[in-house]
Amino acid sequence: MNIGEAAQASGVSAKMVRYYERIGLIRPATRTESGYRVYNDEDVHTLRFVRRSRGLGFSIEETAELLALWRDRGRASADVKSFALKHLKDLEAKIESLQSMCRTLRHLASNCHGDGRPDCPILDDIAAFGPGDKEAKRTKSMTNCNHSH
Amino acid sequence: MNIGEAAQASGVSAKMVRYYERIGLIRPATRTESGYRVYNDEDVHTLRFVRRSRGLGFSIEETAELLALWRDRGRASADVKSFALKHLKDLEAKIESLQSMCRTLRHLASNCHGDGRPDCPILDDIAAFGPGDKEAKRTKSMTNCNHSH
DNA sequence: GCTTGACCTTACCCCAGTGGGAAGCTTTAT
DNA sequence: ATAAAGCTTCCCACTGGGGTAAGGTCAAGC
Numbered sequence: 001m002n003i004g005e006a007a008q009a010s011g012v013s014a015k016m017v018r019y020y021e022r023i024g025l026i027r028p029a030t031r032t033e034s035g036y037r038v039y040n041d042e043d044v045h046t047l048r049f050v051r052r053s054r055g056l057g058f059s060i061e062e063t064a065e066l067l068a069l070w071r072d073r074g075r076a077s078a079d080v081k082s083f084a085l086k087h088l089k090d091l092e093a094k095i096e097s098l099q100s101m102c103r104t105l106r107h108l109a110s111n112c113h114g115d116g117r118p119d120c121p122i123l124d125d126i127a128a129f130g131p132g133d134k135e136a137k138r139t140k141s142m143t144n145c146n147h148s149h
Numbered sequence: 150m151n152i153g154e155a156a157q158a159s160g161v162s163a164k165m166v167r168y169y170e171r172i173g174l175i176r177p178a179t180r181t182e183s184g185y186r187v188y189n190d191e192d193v194h195t196l197r198f199v200r201r202s203r204g205l206g207f208s209i210e211e212t213a214e215l216l217a218l219w220r221d222r223g224r225a226s227a228d229v230k231s232f233a234l235k236h237l238k239d240l241e242a243k244i245e246s247l248q249s250m251c252r253t254l255r256h257l258a259s260n261c262h263g264d265g266r267p268d269c270p271i272l273d274d275i276a277a278f279g280p281g282d283k284e285a286k287r288t289k290s291m292t293n294c295n296h297s298h
Numbered sequence: 299g300c301t302t303g304a305c306c307t308t309a310c311c312c313c314a315g316t317g318g319g320a321a322g323c324t325t326t327a328t
Numbered sequence: 329a330t331a332a333a334g335c336t337t338c339c340c341a342c343t344g345g346g347g348t349a350a351g352g353t354c355a356a357g358c
Contacts, residue, residue, distance in 0.1 A: 002305075002306070003305090003306070003307095004304095004305065004306080013345085013346095014305095014306090015345075015346075015347090016344080016345070018307090018308095019344080019345075032353095034306085034307090034352075034353055034354085035306080035307060035308095035352080035353085036305090036306055036307080036353075036354095037306085037307090045276065048276075049275055049276050052274075052275045052276075052277075053275055054344090055250075056250050056253060056254060056275070057247065057250045059343075059344095060343070060344075061343095066272070066275065069272060070272050070275070070276060072267075073267060074267055075267050075269070076264065076265045076266065076267065077261050077262060077263055077264060077265075077266055077267060077268060077269035077271075078263040078264055078265065080261065080263075080269045080271050080272055081258055081261045081263035081269070081271065082263070084254050084257060084258045084261070084271050085254075085258055087254065088251055088254045088255060088258065091247050091250055091251050091254070092251060094247060095244055095247050095248060095251070098206065098240050098243060098244050098247070099244060101204075101205050101206045101240055102237060102240050102241060102244070104205060105205060105233050105234075105236065105237045105240070106237060108233060109230055109233045109234055109237065112226050112229065112230045112233075113226060114226055114227040114229075114230035114231070115225065115226060115227055116225045116226075116227065117225065117226055118221075118222060118223055118224050118225065118226060119226060120224070120226035120229045120230070122226075122229050122230065122233050123215070123218060123219045123229055125201075126198055126201045126202055126205070126215065126219070127194065127197075127198050127201075127219060128201075151325095151334075151335070152334090152335070152336095153333095153334065153335080162316085162317090163334095163335090164316075164317070164318090165315080165316070167336090167337090168315075168316080181324095183323075183324055183325085183335085183336090184323085184324085184335080184336060184337095185324075185325090185334085185335055185336080186335085186336090203315090208314075208315095209314070209315075210314095
């Protein structure tokens with residue numbers, strides 16, 4: 001199987017297959033004499049695993065760990081479960097962060113009459129010294145505010 | 150005000166201030182004779198605007214549009230509102246996508262006994278020919294998938 | 299046999315946004 | 329005067345790809 005067929009069979013683009021190989025996520029494919037990569041069903045299965053893992057939001061690095069767990073016949077399912085639950089928590093945190101943005105935006109939008117007049121509480125709020133700015137502006141010379149961003 | 154002070158006052162790192170200037174998000178700062186960037190309160194206000202916009206999940210490009218709206222004294226608040234609502238929909242779509250991942254992960258994890266035994270429905274599912282693979286391949290050559298990694 | 303076109307190869311550049319750091323100049327403080 | 333802190337530009341890295349170009353290979357048709 002050439003890379004194009006493997007890509008189609010796995011749903012991973014040929015480009016990404018090469019990329020995954022280059023960064024070491026998947027093992028280098030065997031080559032024909034002329035240098036073409038050759039794949040078998042097992043390779044396609046691995047690629048599908050990667051695709052599914054990525055689709056569940058696991059990073060490439062996490063996917064590599066999952067792959068390692070998958071290939072480790074003796075792994076404890078508890079390890080996999082805790083790994084999945086950790087990722088779940090990450091996802092939930094991300095969702096909460098996005099929802100917080102949504103709440104703010106919804107609130108702002110609901111206060112904006114949205115007509116032809118120029119005054120807009122949305123812009124006013126974004127421009128305001130809101131949360132996160134603290135009082136940095138009031139004390140003119142905050143020379144020793146060690147808050148690295 | 151030098152870049153460091155402006156960074157501290159705005160909450161945007163000096164690094165990012167330079168970056169924002171380089172990509173044209175903010176206007177080039179005036180310079181001292183020796184080349185140091187100089188900022189005033191208005192610049193800091195703009196930086197804060199950018200920071201707040203980014204914090205609400207607007208991309209740099211969207212932030213540039215918001216900045217333009219902000220500076221346009223004659224804009225219609227309806228324009229701002231529709232812009233915000235469009236972004237809100239983007240955020241909600243992203244949340245839904247993440248929540249879908251979460252649901253799947255929760256379901257998988259709940260089916261995993263999570264003990265010392267190696268059999269794990271989480272890995273089984275990720276490795277399975279799940280959604281997105283369709284069944285086109287299933288008839289073809291799925292019989293000898295012996296992954297003896 | 300030869301051409302054509304599809305496919306493969308490597309090797310770049312690009313994007314968003316940031317972090318890090320080097321090398322060198324300026325300003326400030328001691 | 330000297331050292332430290334701060335500034336400058338420039339380059340590299342990262343994730344997760346997209347694109348594109350120059351060239352090699354393969355299988356088909358004529």
